[in-house]
Amino acid sequence: MKLRFTKMQGAGNDFVVLDATRAPLELSPAQFRFIADRRFGIGADQILIVGPSPAEGIDFRYRIVNADGSEVEQCGNGARCFARFVKDAGLTDKLRIRVQTLSGVIEPELHSDGRVTVDMGPPVLDLARVPFHPDGLSAPRQVGSAELWSLPVADRLIEAAVVSMGNPHAVLPITQFGVEDVDQAPVAQFGPLIEHHPAFPRRVNVGFLQIVSRGTVRLRVFERGTGETLACGTGACGAVVAGIRLGWLDERVDVETRGGQLTIEWRGPGHSVFLTGPAVTVFEGEIDIPAQGA
Numbered sequence: 072m073k074l075r076f077t078k079m080q081g082a083g084n085d086f087v088v089l090d091a092t093r094a095p096l097e098l099s100p101a102q103f104r105f106i107a108d109r110r111f112g113i114g115a116d117q118i119l120i121v122g123p124s125p126a127e128g129i130d131f132r133y134r135i136v137n138a139d140g141s142e143v144e145q146c147g148n149g150a151r152c153f154a155r156f157v158k159d160a161g162l163t164d165k166l167r168i169r170v171q172t173l174s175g176v177i178e179p180e181l182h183s184d185g186r187v188t189v190d191m192g193p194p195v196l197d198l199a200r201v202p203f204h205p206d207g208l209s210a211p212r213q214v215g216s217a218e219l220w221s222l223p224v225a226d227r228l229i230e231a232a233v234v235s236m237g238n239p240h241a242v243l244p245i246t247q248f249g250v251e252d253v254d255q256a257p258v259a260q261f262g263p264l265i266e267h268h269p270a271f272p273r274r275v276n277v278g279f280l281q282i283v284s285r286g287t288v289r290l291r292v293f294e295r296g297t298g299e300t301l302a303c304g305t306g307a308c309g310a311v312v313a314g315i316r317l318g319w320l321d322e323r324v325d326v327e328t329r330g331g332q333l334t335i336e337w338r339g340p341g342h343s344v345f346l347t348g349p350a351v352t353v354f355e356g357e358i359d360i361p362a363q364g365a
Contacts, residue, residue, distance in 0.1 A: 083330015147304020
């Protein structure tokens with residue numbers, strides 16, 4: 072089966088974008104894993120499937136599939152690349168579009184400097200909706216207007232702030248690991264353990280947060296179903312929301328990731344989180360993918 076694709080990246084978080092606006096595209100998890108494979112396929116953190124409008128007032132819908140073949144609710148860097156793709160492909164002439172995702176409607180807006188801003192909607196702070204089930208955990212430590220939960224992991228307790236940006240995030244201050252630089256954070260060790268912690272029934276993205284100033288942070292994210300990525304848009308949003316609620320950050324924060332800089336703005340409860348960053352087309356091509364179930 073031959074498949075046309077576009078390879079894109081947003082702050083180093085890379086995607087394969089597939090156009091399904093003219094005809095449905097049904098691929099198996101094994102086929103998605105093949106596409107995402109960096110040796111035998113194209114290589115990507117996630118695969119984005121662009122679909123037609125599902126309802127009046129909505130311009131497009133899109134699906135997000137992780138490198139392991141699992142489908143997820145939201146992706147901030149992917150949303151920016153999605154917006155750049157539909158505009159460059161001539162699928163819309165709008166600079167602000169409404170897009171249906173599994174977690175709701177988002178509104179990316181393209182800027183003349185090449186960056187894209189996405190209205191990610193308000194963060195989800197209700198633990199049951201994250202979802203986060205703290206049964207059996209000790210009471211959290213209150214800091215500012217947020218809670219730091221102690222998670223038993225590898226014979227120690229790891230403190231995490233919990234938030235959802237349409238997908239679940241555990242935000243870990245790196246100072247608890249005895250390091251001041253996020254480059255020294257034990258991401259490979261604790262990322263997968265916390266991703267699969269039983270308190271997170273749908274797994275969780277794990278952010279390792281370094282506070283540089285009230286307007287700047289550094290962040291590494293271990294994404295569920297993918298592993299550590301060079302950037303994570305929803306992870307940046309979740310980390311800034313957590314930092315603001317903990318009293319550490321101002322309303323506008325530059326997030327330095329290994330793949331580039333993202334800017335997050337949040338005015339507090341009841342308000343949307345706005346994510347701004349780059350979206351770049353890398354190349355286009357065609358690939359033969361194995362039959363279903365291969």
